Amino acid sequence: MPTIVACFKWVIDEAYIRAGPSGEVDLSSVSWKLSDYDRNAIEEAVRLRDEHGGTVIAATVGAPGATKGIKDALSRGPDRACVAADEGFRDLEPSQTAALLAAMVSGPIGAYDLVLCGEGSSDLYAQQVGPRLAEKLGIPCVCFAQKVSLEGRRVIVERRVEEGVEVLEAPLPALVTVLPDINSPRIPGVRDTLMASKKPVETLSAGDLPPVPAARTETVELRTARLERTCERFGAEPAEIVRFVDALRRRNVLT
Amino acid sequence: MAGVWILAEEHREVLELLHVGRGIADGLGTSLSALTLQAREEADECIACGADEVLLLPPLAEDQSLDAYAGVIADEARKEQPRVFLVAGTSRGRDLAARVAARLDAGLCSQCTALEIDDTREGILMKRLIYGGAAVQSLRCTTRPAMATIPPRTFDPAPAREGRTGQVRQLPHPQPSPVRIVERRVRERETRDLADARVVVAVGRGFAAEDDLGLARELAEVLGGEIGCTRPLSEEMHWLPDQACIGLSGVQVKPELYLGIGISGQIQHLTGVRGAKVIAAVNQDENAPIFGAADLGMVGDLYQVLPALVREMRKQS
Numbered sequence: 001m002p003t004i005v006a007c008f009k010w011v012i013d014e015a016y017i018r019a020g021p022s023g024e025v026d027l028s029s030v031s032w033k034l035s036d037y038d039r040n041a042i043e044e045a046v047r048l049r050d051e052h053g054g055t056v057i058a059a060t061v062g063a064p065g066a067t068k069g070i071k072d073a074l075s076r077g078p079d080r081a082c083v084a085a086d087e088g089f090r091d092l093e094p095s096q097t098a099a100l101l102a103a104m105v106s107g108p109i110g111a112y113d114l115v116l117c118g119e120g121s122s123d124l125y126a127q128q129v130g131p132r133l134a135e136k137l138g139i140p141c142v143c144f145a146q147k148v149s150l151e152g153r154r155v156i157v158e159r160r161v162e163e164g165v166e167v168l169e170a171p172l173p174a175l176v177t178v179l180p181d182i183n184s185p186r187i188p189g190v191r192d193t194l195m196a197s198k199k200p201v202e203t204l205s206a207g208d209l210p211p212v213p214a215a216r217t218e219t220v221e222l223r224t225a226r227l228e229r230t231c232e233r234f235g236a237e238p239a240e241i242v243r244f245v246d247a248l249r250r251r252n253v254l255t
Numbered sequence: 256m257a258g259v260w261i262l263a264e265e266h267r268e269v270l271e272l273l274h275v276g277r278g279i280a281d282g283l284g285t286s287l288s289a290l291t292l293q294a295r296e297e298a299d300e301c302i303a304c305g306a307d308e309v310l311l312l313p314p315l316a317e318d319q320s321l322d323a324y325a326g327v328i329a330d331e332a333r334k335e336q337p338r339v340f341l342v343a344g345t346s347r348g349r350d351l352a353a354r355v356a357a358r359l360d361a362g363l364c365s366q367c368t369a370l371e372i373d374d375t376r377e378g379i380l381m382k383r384l385i386y387g388g389a390a391v392q393s394l395r396c397t398t399r400p401a402m403a404t405i406p407p408r409t410f411d412p413a414p415a416r417e418g419r420t421g422q423v424r425q426l427p428h429p430q431p432s433p434v435r436i437v438e439r440r441v442r443e444r445e446t447r448d449l450a451d452a453r454v455v456v457a458v459g460r461g462f463a464a465e466d467d468l469g470l471a472r473e474l475a476e477v478l479g480g481e482i483g484c485t486r487p488l489s490e491e492m493h494w495l496p497d498q499a500c501i502g503l504s505g506v507q508v509k510p511e512l513y514l515g516i517g518i519s520g521q522i523q524h525l526t527g528v529r530g531a532k533v534i535a536a537v538n539q540d541e542n543a544p545i546f547g548a549a550d551l552g553m554v555g556d557l558y559q560v561l562p563a564l565v566r567e568m569r570k571q572s
């Protein structure tokens with residue numbers, strides 16, 4: 001019966017990001033969410049557990065105070081969570097996140113068979129944590145899975161590539177990153193949320209892990225990406241349809 | 256020889272990275288090496304198009320995937336100490352780049368859309384989108400090599416020049432990867448290329464059924480355009496091929512006219528249409544975010560609007 005680690009990140013919801021007066025990123029009114037594709041990773045872990053038995057551990061590294069995120073993750077079905085929280089874990093870059101997750105997975109989490117990650121986080125979307133983590137753990141890795149199955153001590157993965165699909169197999173333990181079309185993540189109900197608060201959470205602090213390695217990249221500037229458009233409005237009545245087509249014609253985009 | 260390295264699987268991407276790589280190598284006053292899986296004959300073309308050196312990766316066994324090269328590439332990089340290493344950002348390329356970066360403990364800028372020599376003239380400054388495309392991050396790697404993946408078609412291919420010379424070297428065979436390919440399913444590639452289309456009619460989840468896409472196809476035909484879509488339509492519903500997906504994780508389009516229909520306008524999608532001359536949208540929800548990013552926005556039910564638009568355009572043309 002497999003032990004599956006599903007990694008997740010608690011992130012700023014990009015839909016609430018505003019532009020400051022001179023184009024700086026205004027995060028004053030943001031809320032937080034469970035990173036989109038990590039929901040797929042958790043769902044897939046739970047699905048595999050329901051099929052094969054075993055345990056799902058939801059794992060994350062981040063700044064303290066993301067307790068809502070742990071509850072959200074657990075309400076989606078994992079059996080327990082392992083969380084490394086420290087002020088020094090804020091704004092980590094992918095190489096640092098991967099190093100800390102590797103220390104968690106090979107240390108406190110201990111024995112595991114499969115690690116699942118989302119294809120990328122919805123904030124940085126660097127698509128590096130999965131493969132970097134696999135390298136740190138010294139295990140095989142398959143990225144961009146649209147289908148995952150376990151057969152004995154092997155994982156079979158359909159991964160999407162530019163020209164179609166590659167079906168790959170790897171011995172366990174292995175790491176797989178999943179695409180959003182692998183499943184439809186559940187929407188937790190009240191009961192799931194209540195159950196989540198009863199599940200065990202192992203909390204690690206910086207002292208329980210090796211020191212955070214130095215960042216390998218440095219952000220020089222962060223600006224909002226502007227999309228400035230004229231925002232002319234039209235209705236759907238016949239006269240408006242005519243006005244709309246005229247507007248297209250005036251802009252010389254019709255042949 | 257170890258200045259700027261480039262690595263791409265496909266010919267078009269090799270040329271594209273040679274173009275960017277040549278500029279960076281010149282700026283840093285160093286050489287350009289191309290790592291390639293292409294046949295030996297193509298090495299001369301790489302040299303003509305800017306490479307000073309071509310490093311040939313030996314062909315892989317049938318059941319081996321690209322990640323098998325991670326060890327060979329990392330070993331070579333440890334020996335040669337390149338300053339910059341650019342990799343084409345295809346699925347396999349992104350995966351391989353992250354693994355090589357992990358092995359070298361190097362920084363990697365994922366899906367870099369612009370890059371230039373930094374003020375110190377030592378390294379490069381790179382730009383990428385974060386927060387789904389809502390913000391642009393400028394970053395530099397604090398390591399050597401400074402690594403980046405570059406989405407295909409971000410830059411023009413390098414032109415060939417007469418009389419360039421260079422070296423060709425074979426890299427050692429890789430150790431077999433524990434990951435084995437058991438099957439390859441090649442899908443027919445759509446011949447039309449969205450990235451070059453003059454008009455793009457994009458469809459979203461506002462369409463209730465696959466058959467209804469006929470309405471958009473008809474409009475695209477009148478406009479002489481191609482059909483694109485949002486990610487849920489290609490990835491969840493599979494109504495259109497993956498290459499039709501526009502946005503952060505799909506293609507970037509730069510048509511004269513982009514017309515988004517039944518699309519809410521989430522930032523990850525809009526990021527892909529930034530380069531359109533005119534953005535128009537049809538959505539029944541007057542508060543849909545796409546209206547804030549469109550030049551012309553029509554509030555209405557696409558099932559009524561599309562046939563009326565087609566009629567009107569036919570009438571006027």
Ligand SMILES: Cc1cc2nc3c(=O)[nH]c(=O)nc-3n(C[C@H](O)[C@H](O)[C@H](O)COP(=O)(O)OP(=O)(O)OC[C@H]3O[C@@H](n4cnc5c(N)ncnc54)[C@H](O)[C@@H]3O)c2cc1C
Binds near residue numbers: 121387458
């Ligand atoms: C990391 C990451 C990367 C992503 N990359 C991409 C990407 O590259 N491309 C992409 O597209 N998405 C991407 N997404 C997903 C993106 O966030 C949105 O979920 C997606 O673009 C929404 O698609 P949609 O607009 O078709 O659907 P919805 O958001 O569901 O919008 C449907 C719209 O249709 C309208 N509508 C419904 N019925 C009608 C009608 N009868 N007439 C007119 N209008 C109607 C509704 O008002 C609504 O606004 C990404 C997400 C993440 C987290």
